[in-house]
Amino acid sequence: MIETLGIWIAALLTLCILSFLYKDNPFYKFAEHLFVGVSAAYWAVYSYFNILLPNLIQPLFGQGQFLLIIPLVLGIMMIMRLFPKVGWMSRWPLAFIVGSYSGYHLITYLQSNAVEQVRATLVPFVQIESWKNLFTGPGVITFLNAIAIPVVIVGVITGIIYFFFSKEHKGVFGGLARIGVWFLMIAFGASFGYTVMARISLLIGRMYFLLHNWLHLI
Amino acid sequence: MHVLLIFILALIEPPGKPVVKDVPNDEGGKINITWKPTLQIEEIGGYVIYRAEKDEPYEEIGSTDKWTTQFTDSKTKDGIKYQYQIAAVKNGEILVRSQTSETVISSGQWFHTGRLNIFIGIIIYSALVLWFIYQARKGKEMYIRKIAGLDALEEAVGRATEMGKPILYVPGLSSIADIATIASLNILSQVAKKTAEYNTTLLVPNRNPVVYTVAQEVVKEAYTNAGRPDAYNPDNVYFITGNQFAYVAAVCGTMVREKPATNLFLGYFWAESLILAETGASTGAIQIAGTDSVFQLPFFITACDYTLIGEELYAASAYLSKEPLLMGSLKGQDWGKMIIFAILLIGSALILIGFNQILSLFNI
Numbered sequence: 001m002i003e004t005l006g007i008w009i010a011a012l013l014t015l016c017i018l019s020f021l022y023k024d025n026p027f028y029k030f031a032e033h034l035f036v037g038v039s040a041a042y043w044a045v046y047s048y049f050n051i052l053l054p055n056l057i058q059p060l061f062g063q064g065q066f067l068l069i070i071p072l073v074l075g076i077m078m079i080m081r082l083f084p085k086v087g088w089m090s091r092w093p094l095a096f097i098v099g100s101y102s103g104y105h106l107i108t109y110l111q112s113n114a115v116e117q118v119r120a121t122l123v124p125f126v127q128i129e130s131w132k133n134l135f136t137g138p139g140v141i142t143f144l145n146a147i148a149i150p151v152v153i154v155g156v157i158t159g160i161i162y163f164f165f166s167k168e169h170k171g172v173f174g175g176l177a178r179i180g181v182w183f184l185m186i187a188f189g190a191s192f193g194y195t196v197m198a199r200i201s202l203l204i205g206r207m208y209f210l211l212h213n214w215l216h217l218i
Numbered sequence: 219m220h221v222l223l224i225f226i227l228a229l230i231e232p233p234g235k236p237v238v239k240d241v242p243n244d245e246g247g248k249i250n251i252t253w254k255p256t257l258q259i260e261e262i263g264g265y266v267i268y269r270a271e272k273d274e275p276y277e278e279i280g281s282t283d284k285w286t287t288q289f290t291d292s293k294t295k296d297g298i299k300y301q302y303q304i305a306a307v308k309n310g311e312i313l314v315r316s317q318t319s320e321t322v323i324s325s326g327q328w329f330h331t332g333r334l335n336i337f338i339g340i341i342i343y344s345a346l347v348l349w350f351i352y353q354a355r356k357g358k359e360m361y362i363r364k365i366a367g368l369d370a371l372e373e374a375v376g377r378a379t380e381m382g383k384p385i386l387y388v389p390g391l392s393s394i395a396d397i398a399t400i401a402s403l404n405i406l407s408q409v410a411k412k413t414a415e416y417n418t419t420l421l422v423p424n425r426n427p428v429v430y431t432v433a434q435e436v437v438k439e440a441y442t443n444a445g446r447p448d449a450y451n452p453d454n455v456y457f458i459t460g461n462q463f464a465y466v467a468a469v470c471g472t473m474v475r476e477k478p479a480t481n482l483f484l485g486y487f488w489a490e491s492l493i494l495a496e497t498g499a500s501t502g503a504i505q506i507a508g509t510d511s512v513f514q515l516p517f518f519i520t521a522c523d524y525t526l527i528g529e530e531l532y533a534a535s536a537y538l539s540k541e542p543l544l545m546g547s548l549k550g551q552d553w554g555k556m557i558i559f560a561i562l563l564i565g566s567a568l569i570l571i572g573f574n575q576i577l578s579l580f581n582i
Contacts, residue, residue, distance in 0.1 A: 017467065024474040032467040039461030047460075081431060094432055101395045109397065110339050111582060114558060119580035121562055124570040153566060160559050163529040165362045165537075166552045184527065185519075192516035199489070 011214040014206060121156050123149050155183040231257045233265060233287075233304045236319040243333075246296040246326030251289045253304045253316060259284055263308035267291070272299050272321070281307075294324040335579060346553050351546025360545050367506050367524035368537050371482075374504050375412045378479035384419035385409070386478040388469060388494065389433055390485015390509065391425045391462060397532065398510045399429055402485035403436050404535030404544070405508075409482065410440030414449055422455040423472065425465040430457040466490040470497040483507040483522070484531060487514045495521035508534065 016031035056075075060068040074093040081090040130146040161173065162180030169177045211217045234254025241248035256262060264283045268276040269291060280289055284306075294300060300323070304316040354360055378385045387409060389402040406422065413420040422437060424430035434455045441450035458468045470493065473481065481498040483491070484507065491507075491514035498505050499521050507518035508526030518525045526534060532551070536544035568576050 020470065024471065029471065032464075032471050035461070035464040036459050036468050039464040040459040043460040078431065081434075090431060091435065094428070094435065097394055097428060098400065098432065102400065105395065105397060107336060107340065110343065111333075111336050114554075115335060115339060115580050115582060118558055118561055118565075119577060119582075122565040122569060122577055122580065125566050126570065153562070157559060157562060160555050160562075164552055164555055165365075165529075165533050166549060167361075168363050187512075188516040188519060191513055192520070195513055195516070199492075 007213050011210055014210060121153065123153070125150060125153060154179070159183055230261055230306060230314050232314045233306055233316040235317040236302045236304050238300075238302055238319045238322040240322060240324050241290065243327055243330040246324055247292060247294055249291045249294050249300065249302075249322055249324050251291060251302050251304075251319070253287050255284070255287050256306050256314070261308070262306040262313060264306075265289075266305045266307050266312070268303040268305065268315075270301050270303075272301075276303060296325050297323060299323055333582065336582070342557070343550065343554050347547050347550030349546075350549035350553075351543055354542035354546045354549075360549055362533070362537050362545075362548065365526070365530050365533065365537055367508065367526045367530065368534050370504075370506060370524050371409065371538065372412070374480040374482075374506060375409065375416060375418060377504055378413075379416040379418045381479045383479035384421050384476055385413060385480045385482065386469075386473065386476070386498075386503075387420060387422045387482045388485070389422065389424065389429055390483075390487055391465065391490065392429075392486035393426050394428045394432060396486045398484075398486040399426075401532045401535060402508075403429070403432055405482075405484050405531075405538065406433060407436045407440045408535065408538040410437045411444045414441040414444035414446040417446070417449060419451075420454060421472065421476065421478065423465070423469050424455070424457050425460060425462070427457060427460070430455070462488065462490060466493050469494060473497050473501050473503070477501050478503055481505045483509075483518065484526070484534075485509065486511055487518075492517040492521060498522075 013031050013034070016027040017035075019025055020028045056068055056072060059065040060072065074096060077089045078093045079090075080086045127146070127149055130142070130148075134142045134146040158176050158180035160180075162169075162177040162184070164177075167173055208218070233256050236251050236253045239250050241250050251267060253265075262284050264281055265286070266281045267279050267289050269279045270276040279291055279293065282289055291300075291302075299321040301321055302319040306313045306315075350360075375385060387406055389406060390396070390399050392399050394400065410420055412418075420437065422433050424433055434452060437455050438447075438450050438452070441447055458465045472478075473494075474497065478498075478501075481494075481503045483494055483498075483505070487494075487509050488511070491509070491511075495505060495507060495518055505522040506524045506526070507522040508531040509515060509518065510528045510531055512528075515525065515527060529551075533548050536548040565576050
């Protein structure tokens with residue numbers, strides 16, 4: 001009984017949200033406000049039981065880890081925003097968060113987005129073996145194998161040129177930047193198609209729920 | 219039976235004396251143990267590792283199969299002397315024990331020697347940025363190429379002012395830990411300055427509580443700097459919910475009800491990017507988007523008027539403000555890219571002639 005009621009509520013709310021495809025309407029507004037309210041309340045409770053309680057309250061007051069007084073004080077300073085007279089206090093924990101994250105990510109980004117990428121791209125321009133295979137057995141696969149590395153290197157180099165902001169995109173430099181844009185757009189096109197396929201599978205899942213679980217038509 | 223077991227035991231050589239070392243480049247609390255396998259490997263089932271503190275009895279701390287001759291003890295206390303023994307076992311019976319290892323102490327290291335290349339990279343990059351900031355502060359003219367999406371920003375704010383409609387600014391859905399969010403908040407400051415000057419309403423819905431707090435500060439400061447602190451309305455920078463799609467439902471509702479003249483989607487986005495951009499397009503708003511999320515860029519490119527791709531988003535705040543600090547940082551990034559460019563060209567050529575040692579410079 002409860003399961004059937006749940007399916008009915010889920011199906012009706014799905015229809016309310018889908019009605020936005022026609023235009024904004026009271027059903028959509030109802031579902032939207034319900035969704036926002038329920039999720040905000042859920043996240044508040046979730047944050048208390050899964051973040052505050054195990055990471056701060058229990059270790060500090062239950063196990064005596066007094067170093068945690070520092071985040072507790074920073075958290076209280078953050079809440080001071082609610083009181084205009086002492087609202088300035090919240091800037092200190094904010095500065096701490098932004099500063100520490102920036103410093104931390106400077107290193108992780110340099111590692112993952114620069115050094116590791118450079119290492120992966122450092123390959124010979126031409127792989128002799130692949131070209132030998134192309135000449136001994138010409139075909140689509142051997143051709144693609146032969147040009148794969150040069151394409152990667154040209155793509156990376158022209159991409160870097162496109163994202164160089166200190167020089168106007170004119171002449172040879174502009175031409176290389178344009179090639180870089182082509183590489184980007186081809187990659188985006190492939191990504192677009194791939195992601196759209198994933199989204200369609202989500203739509204199929206919702207339609208299946210409506211037609212199978214709710215209406216029992218399929 | 220006992221005679222047979224004694225005979226087998228007599229045949230089995232003990233595993234080699236364990237070689238113990240503190241795990242390098244870690245935070246402490248770990249010791250590596252390696253040993254030579256017993257010669258009669260087919261006769262044993264595996265190895266059991268024993269550990270003892272000085273003058274204390276040995277206790278079992280782990281086991282391996284018979285083909286593995288390495289174990290990391292990750293439950294040591296720094297500063298305490300430990301010794302180890304390895305026992306060859308079969309069906310839960312100890313067949314033979316190794317000699318006792320030398321004593322070893324675990325400790326943490328302040329400097330990760332394996333990351334020396336990252337350290338050098340950070341120093342070079344920081345030096346470049348500081349040098350260019352110094353140059354910019356001295357008043358040196360610094361050129362930045364045109365970025366179409368950012369040139370359109372002024373036009374977009376002007377359009378909203380003429381139409382008497384608000385501007386919607388979505389600072390992405392990620393946390394403050396994301397560089398795209400920090401870049402977005404820098405741009406928000408510039409946009410807020412313009413809306414303060416033009417007296418246009420700026421709506422900033424937020425998903426992340428910390429980003430919301432920072433966004434409030436940023437907008438408030440921008441209005442004060444523009445000489446219009448009275449025009450700042452704290453209710454226009456608001457928190458919705460932490461749930462991704464509930465947030466999107468609310469922002470879409472805002473777009474169709476408030477009908478902003480301009481929508482700015484700048485920051486990090488996930489699957490909601492196309493929902494936001496399509497809803498905005500259906501209301502006829504001019505839309506400028508920017509993200510470094512490779513998977514969402516195609517959707518913004520498809521549905522928005524202008525899109526800032528990756529690095530362009532990072533460059534935006536410097537481009538808009540022309541502040542020496544940001545300009546110097548942007549120039550530093552640019553020349554950092556040129557160094558990478560040179561490394562790729564030279565490195566690939568060296569590898570082509572067989573000088574593969576260059577790869578070791580980039581090992582992490």
